[in-house]
Structures are given as C-alpha cells and as structure tokens.
Amino acid sequence: MPVIQQVTSELSNNPLLLLAVLPAAFILVRVITYFKDASGLRSYPGPFLAKFTDAWMFWVVSHNRWSSAVDEMHRKHGPFVRLAPNYVSISDPKALDAIYGHSAGLMKASFYDIFANFSVRNIFNTRSRTEHARKRRAEAHMFAPQSIRAVEPLSHVHVAEFLRQWDHLASRVQESQHGGGPLKGQLGSGAWSVENGCVWFDCMPWINFWAFDTIGDLAFGLPFGMLKSGRDTARVAKNPEEGFRAIEKITEGSGKLDIEEEDIPYVENLSTRAEINACLGWLPRAWQVILPRIPGSGFNSYSDASKKLASLSIMAVARRLANPSGRPDMLQKLLEARDDEGKPLSPVELSAEAFVLIVAGSDTIANTTCATTYYLARDQRVQAKLQAELDAALASVDSEVAPYDVVKDLPYLDAVIHEGQRLHATIGAGLPREVPAGGATILGHHLKEGTWVSVPIYHLHRAESIWGPDASEFRPERWIEASPGRKKQMMEAFVPFSIGPRACIGRSLAIMQLHIIVATLFRRYEFALKSDAPLQIRDVLARRPLECLVGMKRRKI
Numbered sequence: 263m264p265v266i267q268q269v270t271s272e273l274s275n276n277p278l279l280l281l282a283v284l285p286a287a288f289i290l291v292r293v294i295t296y297f298k299d300a301s302g303l304r305s306y307p308g309p310f311l312a313k314f315t316d317a318w319m320f321w322v323v324s325h326n327r328w329s330s331a332v333d334e335m336h337r338k339h340g341p342f343v344r345l346a347p348n349y350v351s352i353s354d355p356k357a358l359d360a361i362y363g364h365s366a367g368l369m370k371a372s373f374y375d376i377f378a379n380f381s382v383r384n385i386f387n388t389r390s391r392t393e394h395a396r397k398r399r400a401e402a403h404m405f406a407p408q409s410i411r412a413v414e415p416l417s418h419v420h421v422a423e424f425l426r427q428w429d430h431l432a433s434r435v436q437e438s439q440h441g442g443g444p445l446k447g448q449l450g451s452g453a454w455s456v457e458n459g460c461v462w463f464d465c466m467p468w469i470n471f472w473a474f475d476t477i478g479d480l481a482f483g484l485p486f487g488m489l490k491s492g493r494d495t496a497r498v499a500k501n502p503e504e505g506f507r508a509i510e511k512i513t514e515g516s517g518k519l520d521i522e523e524e525d526i527p528y529v530e531n532l533s534t535r536a537e538i539n540a541c542l543g544w545l546p547r548a549w550q551v552i553l554p555r556i557p558g559s560g561f562n563s564y565s566d567a568s569k570k571l572a573s574l575s576i577m578a579v580a581r582r583l584a585n586p587s588g589r590p591d592m593l594q595k596l597l598e599a600r601d602d603e604g605k606p607l608s609p610v611e612l613s614a615e616a617f618v619l620i621v622a623g624s625d626t627i628a629n630t631t632c633a634t635t636y637y638l639a640r641d642q643r644v645q646a647k648l649q650a651e652l653d654a655a656l657a658s659v660d661s662e663v664a665p666y667d668v669v670k671d672l673p674y675l676d677a678v679i680h681e682g683q684r685l686h687a688t689i690g691a692g693l694p695r696e697v698p699a700g701g702a703t704i705l706g707h708h709l710k711e712g713t714w715v716s717v718p719i720y721h722l723h724r725a726e727s728i729w730g731p732d733a734s735e736f737r738p739e740r741w742i743e744a745s746p747g748r749k750k751q752m753m754e755a756f757v758p759f760s761i762g763p764r765a766c767i768g769r770s771l772a773i774m775q776l777h778i779i780v781a782t783l784f785r786r787y788e789f790a791l792k793s794d795a796p797l798q799i800r801d802v803l804a805r806r807p808l809e810c811l812v813g814m815k816r817r818k819i
C-alpha cells in the first residue's frame with residue numbers, strides 16, 4: 263500500500279491519533295508559510311506569535327489590550343510592526359495619507375465583514391469603492407453644516423432633560439445638608455450616595471442615555487426615553503423578519519403597522535456585539551460562524567444581540583413609513599435619498615443605514631464625553647480654568663443649555679475637547695486597510711497586494727516624539743501655546759475622526775454635540791474624583807469607559 267494511503271487509513275481508524283496529528287499539521291503549515299514568505303513581511307519585527315498566526319491579534323483584543331499592546335509593540339520595535347502574518351502597523355503620521363487618503367486606493371480590509379448584520383452592506387462596513395461612493399453621495403447632505411445646525415434645537419431638548427435628572431441628583435446634597443435627606447439611594451437604574459458635599463454616582467450610564475436619546479431623536483424622531491426612565495431600555499420589533507414584511511406592506515400601501523414589540527437593554531446589547539465583533543474580526547470566516555454556535559464559548563450571545571440591535575432600526579423605519587412626518591431628521595433624508603438610477607433605498611438598505619447612524623453616532627460621543635469629564639474631574643486646575651471661560655462667555659445667555667454659536671470658538675473649551683479626544687482616542691485602533699492589486703509603496707516600503715496595513719491612532723495620539731515628554735498628561739494648554747508650525751505638526755498626527763474618503767461622516771455633528779454638552783455640564787456643575795486611578799476601559803475598536811464614578815454638585819453661578 264502506498265505510504266499516503268497507509269497514513270490516511272491509519273488516521274481514519276484511530277481518532278486519537280488524528281487529534282494529535284491535526285495541531286502538528288496546523289503548526290507545520292504555519293511554519294512553512296512563514297519560511298516561504300509569500301507576503302514578503304518576514305523581515306518586519308513584531309510579537310513572535312504574530313509571525314505565524316492572527317491569533318496574536320485575537321488574543322490581545324480578547325484580553326482588552328488592543329490599543330495598549332500595539333502601542334507597546336511600536337515603542338519596542340519602531341514604526342513598522344508585523345501584527346499578523348499578513349498585517350503591518352505603521353506608526354508614522356506620514357503614512358496616514360498613503361493609507362487612508364483620497365488618492366491612496368486602499369479599501370477596508372475583510373476585518374469589516376463581521377460588522378455586516380443585514381443582507382446588504384451599510385456605509386461603514388461596505389468594502390466596495392463604488393457602493394461606498396454611492397452611499398456617501400446619498401448621505402452627505404444629512405451632515406452638511408446647514409443640516410447639522412437645523413437639528414441643534416432638537417439636541418438642546420435632550421441636554422435639558424439630562425440637566426433635569428442631574429439637578430435632581432445634585433439636590434440630594436442640599437437635602438442631606440439641611441438634615442433629614444437620605445445619604446444614599448437610586449435614580450432609575452443607578453445608585454448614588456452623598457459624601458463630602460457632593461453626590462457620587464457612575465456618570466457613564468447617564469451620558470450613554472443622553473447620547474442614545476439624542477441620536478434616536480436626530481436619526482429617527484424617536485428618542486428612546488432612557489434619560490427620563492434612567493434606564494437602558496429601548497422598544498424594538500420582536501421579530502426582525504416581521505418588521506421587514508410590515509415595511510414592505512406599508513410601502514405597497516397595503517398594510518397597517520402591526521408588529522409585536524419588546525423592550526431590550528440596548529446599550530448592553532451594543533456592548534456585547536461590539537466586544538464579540540472586535541475579537542471575531544481577527545478569525546477566519548469559518549471560526550466566525552462556528553464560535554458563536556459553541557455553548558460556553560463566550561460568543562453565544564452574539565447572534566441574539568445582533569438581531570435585537572437590528573430590530574431597532576427596522577422598527578423605526580416601519581414606524582416612520584406608517585406615520586410619515588416630513589420631520590427634518592436623518593431618516594427623512596434617507597427616505598428622500600435616491601440611487602444612481604433614481605430609485606429609493608430598499609427597506610433593508612434603509613434599515614442598515616439607519617442602524618449604523620445610531621451605533622456610530624451614540625457610542626462614540628458618549629465615550630468621548632465621559633472620558634473628557636473624567637480628565638476634567640481629575641484636574642481641578644483645568645476644570646476651574648474652563649469654568650472661568652464658560653462663565654464669561656455665557657454670562658448674558660438666557661439658556662441653561664449652551665448655544666453652539668456662543669461656545670463653538672472658545673479657545674480653552676476647544677483645547678479641552680481636543681485634549682480629551684487626543685488622550686482618550688475613542689477609536690484608538692489602527693483601522694485595517696488592504697493593499698490593492700499592484701501593491702503599494704508606503705514610506706519607501708513596497709507592500710504586496712492583499713497586505714493589511716493601518717496606523718494606530720492611540721499610539722499616534724500619545725507618542726512623545728510628537729506631543730513632547732508630557733504626552734500622557736491631560737494638558738489642554740498644549741493646543742494654545744503651540745506655534746503655528748508646531749500646531750500643524752500636531753494636527754497632522756491628530757486623527758480622532760480618521761481621514762480620507764472613509765473618515766467620519768458625522769464629524770461636524772460630533773463636534774457640535776461635544777461643545778454643547780461639555781460647556782453646559784461644566785458651567786452648571788463641579789466634578790471631583792475620589793482617586794487618580796486610571797479610567798477603566800473596554801477597548802473594542804471604540805474605547806468605552808466601563809464606569810466613571812464622579813462626585814458632583816451645582817455651582818453657584
């Protein structure tokens with residue numbers, strides 16, 4: 263019997279032998295691939311495991327060390343680091359344009375496939391240049407300066423609701439000072455306690471409630487009501503398929519909205535999905551399908567969370583179609599959008615686009631606001647300086663919510679927001695892009711077709727070579743003191759919204775929201791921390807604060 267036949271028959275008769283041989287064969291294939299070096303990356307330094315397998319990326323992401331591990335690798339090995347057999351991270355700001363710029367020609371890598379939870383792609387997860395350009399054209403006017411300014415009054419409503427709840431919390435301080443008031447309690451789902459003249463509570467859930475209510479309203483005319491209830495809860499279609507059927511019937515003019523709904527903890531589902539996506543994105547497609555199906559793998563909640571999140575946008579689209587309003591929100595603009603043949607978006611595409619607006623436009627703003635609040639609460643000097651600027655600028659303004667026109671050009675507020683975005687880096691990861699046919703030359707290095715490349719934002723925002731020896735300090739003054747030449751250098755390395763054709767489309771809205779919320783909160787309240795302990799983060803593409811316990815009281819203004 264020939265040797266190969268003998269070996270296969272031996273293996274099929276002996277499953278234990280097969281179990282032992284499979285890992286050995288796997289490792290052998292990886293070692294041979296490494297030495298064959300088809301990717302041409304063998305000479306690049308990096309973690310040992312990453313030379314052979316994507317498992318290094320999977321491991322660091324699943325251990326909550328995405329941005330920090332990549333940062334460490336660059337500090338150890340320099341600007342070019344191999345993070346996976348086919349993936350190089352480049353930490354030089356000069357690489358940004360070559361990778362993400364308009365004429366770069368690199369598209370999103372297949373890492374983004376894991377984010378597709380509808381049968382069609384959305385503006386964020388499509389990897390097709392043509393499809394992306396079509397979507398971006400259709401959605402650009404939603405984010406034009408006049409469209410953003412038109413929604414400012416809507417956004418004020420939610421900031422005012424936010425103040426009602428925090429005023430209520432702050433009033434606990436006076437109540438306890440005047441005797442009789444309780445020293446601890448619960449508002450919505452959050453606990454609070456009074457100590458040292460402040461009310462202490464975790465501000466992260468409240469900031470989430472505000473951000474989600476606001477984007478729910480701006481996107482769909484459908485605030486979730488999280489601020490009012492103080493709870494993470496949203497009404498969604500119980501069955502997404504039923505939602506699509508209802509949309510189709512309504513579009514054909516032959517149906518009423520009659521969908522079974524349920525309440526879900528939306529933010530919690532979003533966190534679950536984000537955490538799992540960030541890990542699964544580094545695995546081969548087969549593993550992405552298998553792992554969520556294995557009981558006890560830690561990935562089981564994935565499909566359920568994805569479906570529930572999708573149901574929210576399906577429900578919102580169905581509601582709007584059933585009750586057309588003409589309201590100037592994003593959903594209305596999506597309904598008016600036409601493709602290149604003049605056709606409206608299909609129900610599933612509408613829902614997919616609405617979904618990404620909610621996800622991209624809430625979490626990111628909430629994380630940035632929470633981290634900025636943390637840094638300001640930790641540094642009383644910076645907080646007082648900001649408050650002095652806000653007091654002067656808003657002295658004659660008769661509104662508890664800071665109008666954008668009044669606060670948009672305040673130098674210290676601007677510097678605080680920049681510094682919060684720099685140091686926290688809400689999107690801290692390198693955003694992976696794939697080298698197209700013909701290869702690409704980046705900073706003199708020729709990389710072959712199919713190689714993944716990225717620039718690590720967290721590392722760039724903290725590199726001493728760019729920001730100086732105090733790079734890891736929260737010091738807004740750096741933005742004001744810098745000479746024009748230095749400021750240019752800083753801005754070239756400051757990329758919280760990324761750059762190029764796939765840069766954040768919601769940037770102007772985010773900047774407006776951040777100015778309004780930081781100015782309003784810090785004019786009205788004082789914040790403190792109990793210790794200088796670092797902010798605990800879950801790093802899953804977006805870097806989300808897990809908890810931020812602050813002491814807060816009303817200011818005398």
Ligand code: HEM
Nearest residue numbers: 385386622623626627630689693759760764766767768772
């Ligand atoms: C502080 C807040 C925000 C930050 C830091 C941020 C950051 C980013 C970054 C870095 C990207 C590029 C992602 C990638 O290449 O994978 C992005 C894309 C995107 N962002 Fe934002 N974002 C913020 C707020 C918003 C808001 C308010 C919206 C909309 C309501 C939004 C909608 C989007 C969309 C749709 C994309 C995909 C754009 C495309 O591929 O053409 N973002 N954002």
